[in-house]
Amino acid sequence: MTGTPTRDPLERTSRQTLARIRFDLHWRSDDAIHTDTRVASRLDLWRDLLPSELEAEIMDRPVGHRAVHRFEPGTLVPSAREDLLRTLRPEQFQRRLASGGSVEPRAGRFYPRGILKGVEDTAGSHRGPVRVVDVHADRLAVDLNHPLAGRRLDVEVRIEAIRARGDQRGGRCTEVAELITADGPGMQARRKDQPTDFWSDDPFARLDLRPDGEFYATPRLVDHLDRTAIAEIGALYGRLIRPGARILDLMSSWHSHLPSALAPAAVIGLGMNPAELEANPILTERLVHDLNQDPRLPFADASLSAILCTVSVEYLVRPFEVFREIARVLEPGGRVVLTFSNRWFPPKVIRIWQDLHEFERPALVLDYLRESGCFGGLETWSLRGLPRPQDDKYADRLAESDPVYAVWGTRLGRSTAGL
Template sequence: MKKIHSNAIASIEFKLSWQSQFASHVDCYFGEKVNFWRDFFPQALQEALLDKTVGDEVEVPLPHDDMILPHSSHNIFTLQRTQFNRRFLHGKILDPRLGRFYPKKFLQNVSGAVKEKLTPFRCIRFDETTLQVDFNHPLAQHTLKLAAKVHEVQGSHEERGGRCNDWVEIMTRNGIGFHSRYENMHTDFFYDDPFARMDWTDDSEFYSTPRLVTHLDAKAIEVITGFYSQFIKPGMKVLDLMSSWKSHLPEKLELADLMGLGLNQEELENNNQLTGYLLHDLNKTPRIPFDDKAFYAVI
């Protein structure tokens, strides 16, 4: 069986775990062609993965260094409210909201904020004339652990050109940490009615036609199934909310009850894991039609 060496190419499942004030978080990323000769890794992770083979898993602490800089008060700035470009998006006016993240390109006359830059900043305080922003990385104050599981080892081969990947940057640049609160203050998610529907057509029209397709790729389904298996145990009663023809639970998991709630009967009838189902439109009647404490878990 092939082992990882300094010139190997491998498929690696990365898991970044961290703790916020209210929850434990695990963010997953699948690297299909991880190049151990060319790509960038934390040194501890690269050393831990050497000589590992398919199925092996390692975990290392992820220090705050050049990849994710430690939190610094020097990255907090007070600006004029007018430096937030409310009209940056064509045809829409946006106001800054407490705790929310925005791309730096929304800012005007600020060092490091250019139109092409999507790097986020956080709005942490404001009044009628000023705006305080935080340029620190969303994970800068959290203790991080990085795990890696080997799925395939391809060995080495001759290369001409190509690109090198910074895997920590790839994992942490697209929203990880955005949902944690700033100094335990509630993030203002609700001012501009974010749950307002763009299309008020009755949901029953959309779901009148069965869609027996998967909306995730095989690797994402594998990750979700593995996540469910950590918390959902044999003998439990589980509610599959907004259910369809797949529940993504482990096939061999024997539950006392798996109830599906959805909008298309044919999709629900094709879900072999369900022990029962109910057609129910939660937009019309936003109350789940079951007794309290009827289920151990809801997915």
């Protein structure tokens, strides 16, 4: 390289570097805004495949560089095609599962591609779950298009770290367009603004029929997510809730995951176990209350600025009643924020939650908000791909941090307070 200036490869990206890059995929459905974040912790800039539009924004850039590129429909994922809408005979949907259980097709729901018999792969179809469009006694319609097909997509890139590539032998090539769009994004939206049938199969049934008070009687002073995921949830709450807010931590426990800089006026914890609530240092008030037995919230109308629910919405058996109560006690302009992951207590989780794909669960929670008729500004966020803490008890089995999913909405009505 005589006559060519040298540059520290850790200062800027090059073909000889690995990079940790955060990709934020922004898109819209009929009544909601969606952001799906995928972190590529070890992107090999020599081997991995980048869309040319993103490559121009990533190569020869420093740590901290940010850029956004808009992809018109059909450029990042294949265009929506009419020939990928198929009408099938009922027996082509395999209702009997290998596990011994059974499943029925429901309109708007997604199912593994392999559940369909006699459906040939077609150029332009994707390998992920397929959507049932309509169900009749003598036929059903399915959509083999990508869940994001036909949508305008904005991709924001942020370079978070750069390090020398070193000798790399073997390994697999990552296709970045697939990394950030596959395995879920797009499934949070209704199809053509038509309601999804989440409700036909006793969706709120549970394995453990004991009263919840018995199940939660023993304190569980443990965090159910890894530290990285918890920190991301706390940062999200910090972005969405204004300082000085009067906050209800719904279905609370020994941590509320609020950032210390938030400085709320009050944090009320409503949960099932008094010892867990007592151990939560941020709470200014503690209430033991079983929402599955009595969904009424013991607060005056419009008396709260924000309501948070962390990894607990999946246990509600009367969610519509609870969400109407949330709307009643929130002041106009107040936010409700619900976060969850892919871990839960199997005996007490509702049936539909277990049946859904991870990216269908935000769609379910959005429907809870819609049913009340009291919320606007609907948004979802997902986060995947961050490295798991090395000292986490599951680090030897799971390389990535627990995924985070969030849904939030704003109470409709006139408000003089900003968020």
